[in-house]
Amino acid sequence: MSRNSADVVVIGAGVVGASVAFELARAGCKNVVLIEKATPAAGSTGRCGAGVRQQFGTRHNCILAREAVRIFEKMDEYLDYRPGVEFRQSGYLMVAYSDHEWNQFKKNVELERSLDIDVKTLTPEEARGIVPFLSLDRLVGATFCQEDGHANPFHTTFAYVQAARRLGVEVQTHTSVIGIETSSDRIQAVVTDKGRISTNTVVNCAGARSGEIASMAGIDLPVYGERHQILITEPVNACMGPMVISFHHDFYCQQTPHGSFIMGVGMPGEPKSFNIRSSVEFLDEMARKLVTILPPLAELRVVRQWAGLYDRSPDAQPILGECPPVHGFYNANGFSGHGFMLAPIVGVLLSELILTGKTSIPISMLDAGRFARGELVLEPTVVG
């Protein structure tokens, strides 16, 4: 018999929802229900590129990512997860192909270093010292942070879900939210296809479907789905440590601990949609860019390609916090490609906000109201 009332209902058991549910329970919230329409990590989390980086161009992103990395570093013990989440700090190498981009990178490094993130600038030759088969063609410079890295999104989500369950969180899988009841601008209940859960607090962690969930509470939330595609190669011996990322080419590529290379490129003109089918066009574009940037890797075989959704917000930045005019409705969505890497700290901050009304790191600039106020948060350093 599942619960018919809760202190907090968290919608979506991707890594963000799982982290929020766990942190609420860890902070002492007794009755948390986590609702998932399929199974944990079945949506965007399980389709992501799995990278974790701290190199950003805005102060809040640097700080959030830095604190997330600190949690990733201790995650296996923190969540008491035996298989391990496979966090590996093999670095991110960001490559610049124009003076404009290089100037931005240098500004980023200044900001990052002021926030105790250990990033250095490299000449093209020094970058090749880290990735020997990186093409030097038109390369202007690079930045490198060894503490950035990679984790397993499935294991990370399962670790949070299992730890949350141990603390008494009820996880309802194969359960869809079909309505949210409000009265006098206050949340009253979440209605699912399995029943009704009375509650005054909802956290919307539904990824690309967050706009639909918000509309059930009468809220117009500008989050939409945007397809992004990835491929993975056969595994080979370890030969490339860091994630290589080029904003100029809208490209990223990393070798996983398993030995396979995972890589993606942005596709221009991708429409708003919930389409998660793979395309041949992506394969062509990916192959073309890989040959340009990391030529020897083109001799590897693709074993699988897939697609997933970015939960895009208008400024490609997360939407965090309570969402007026409905009291008790919180958002943790709109991550636009960075949900996995930020999830550990987002869980902590949402839990603080819900239980105490305050957060240990300022996130008020990331509220949903910024779009109406015209205060978009512009992050210069994103793919896609």
Add this chain to the structure above:
Amino acid sequence: MSEAPNRADENTIICRCEDITLAEIRRLIAQGYHSIDEIKRVSRAGMGQCQGRTCRQLIARELANALGVKIEDVEMPTFRPPSRPVMISTIAKGEEGEGDE
């Protein structure tokens, strides 16, 4: 269920690409991973070179037995392209050779 005598034991390899044994599959089902996709996500079974060509049927049979459902009612994972591993350089070259679309 199966017409041939079942000679599998716990050490039988179910996913040959990723070296996953029958014992491992049964342990995951007992832990609550109740679909081929969930087992794939937690263990990598079916993520290797052959993309589950052999193991997904074997895992489906284990799920059917453990959950008391018919094998045809076990949901198959999405079949992802390419159907066989393809060298990336072949794809990159392919563009030039292609005719009008």
